Amino acid sequence: MHLRRRDRHELESYDEYDRVVVHLDDRTRVIECRDGVQWIVQRGHSVNGAMRWDGVSFCRTKQALLRCAGVQPGENPTLDALPARFPEAREAGTAETAEMVEAE
Numbered sequence: 001m002h003l004r005r006r007d008r009h010e011l012e013s014y015d016e017y018d019r020v021v022v023h024l025d026d027r028t029r030v031i032e033c034r035d036g037v038q039w040i041v042q043r044g045h046s047v048n049g050a051m052r053w054d055g056v057s058f059c060r061t062k063q064a065l066l067r068c069a070g071v072q073p074g075e076n077p078t079l080d081a082l083p084a085r086f087p088e089a090r091e092a093g094t095a096e097t098a099e100m101v102e103a104e
Contacts, residue, residue: 010034011034012031012033012034012040012042012053012055013052013053013054014052014053015044015050015051015052015053017031017053019031019032019033019034021039021078021079021082022076022078022079024069024071024076026044027043027044027045028041028042028043028044028069029041029042029044029053030042030065030069030079031053032086033058037060037086038058038059038060038086039058039059039060039065039082039086040055040057040058040059041055041056041057041059041065041068041069042054042055042056043056056068057069059086060085060086061084061085061086062079062082062083062084062085063084065079065082066079
């Protein structure tokens with residue numbers, strides 16, 4: 001089996017990741033995970049002059065996301081505009097999604 005090498009814009013830990021929802025400050029950002037099933041609050045740190053990001057909270061609801069990011073409702077218009085729950089990614093093929101499809 002041959003695995004495709006991922007580009008930096010596809011890797012959540014890189015500054016170039018292309019599914020960034022919002023930068024809250026220089027060291028904190030919120031992204032959509034690459035599998036499309038949750039939001040991730042990340043903290044950044046410098047590695048050899050390049051910014052790398054580590055996930056610190058993994059959230060499926062906006063309420064949890066706001067709490068984990070330390071943001072009050074009304075403080076950040078981008079986060080306020082998010083839906084109450086992370087939109088289900090049916091094409092992701094996760095077990096949770098498969099169970100929801102079967103239940104419909």
